[in-house]
Amino acid sequence: KIFSNNSPPPGVRTAGFLKSPSFQTGEYATDEEEDEVGPVLPGSDMAIEVFELPENEDMFSPSELDTSKLSHKFKELQAAENEKVRWELEKTQLQQNIEENKERMLKLESYWIEAQTLCHTVNEHLKETQSQYQALEKKYNKAKKLIKDFQQK
Numbered sequence: 001k002i003f004s005n006n007s008p009p010p011g012v013r014t015a016g017f018l019k020s021p022s023f024q025t026g027e028y029a030t031d032e033e034e035d036e037v038g039p040v041l042p043g044s045d046m047a048i049e050v051f052e053l054p055e056n057e058d059m060f061s062p063s064e065l066d067t068s069k070l071s072h073k074f075k076e077l078q079a080a081e082n083e084k085v086r087w088e089l090e091k092t093q094l095q096q097n098i099e100e101n102k103e104r105m106l107k108l109e110s111y112w113i114e115a116q117t118l119c120h121t122v123n124e125h126l127k128e129t130q131s132q133y134q135a136l137e138k139k140y141n142k143a144k145k146l147i148k149d150f151q152q153k
Helices: 031-035 067-152
Strands: none
Touching: none
């Protein structure tokens, strides 16, 4: 909202020097004039100091605003908001994928450990079997030799 009488918006307190004749003529307040404002009490409305106002209020007139620029900026803002929502959804999806992949990784890791254990067990069994085979092969060769010796006698 534009205020034509240079008065602040409703509910906003201003420093007392804004109403002084020196402010309205464009002169700067001295230290003495600033002291007249007094302290701002905590909990009260904030005091706002205005250092520079436009010389005429038409500078803020809505007729001066370019509606096509405003429309373009509004569309850019909507596009940025849509992009933000899209990125947030993608972030959520990626976080969900990370959690699912962590679960799958843990499951695969447990399968890997189980497979390694099984390989170790099978390897031990293979070593035992090879050892038994070698022992049986020695006994077979010895028996074969004994039979051959017996037949020759």
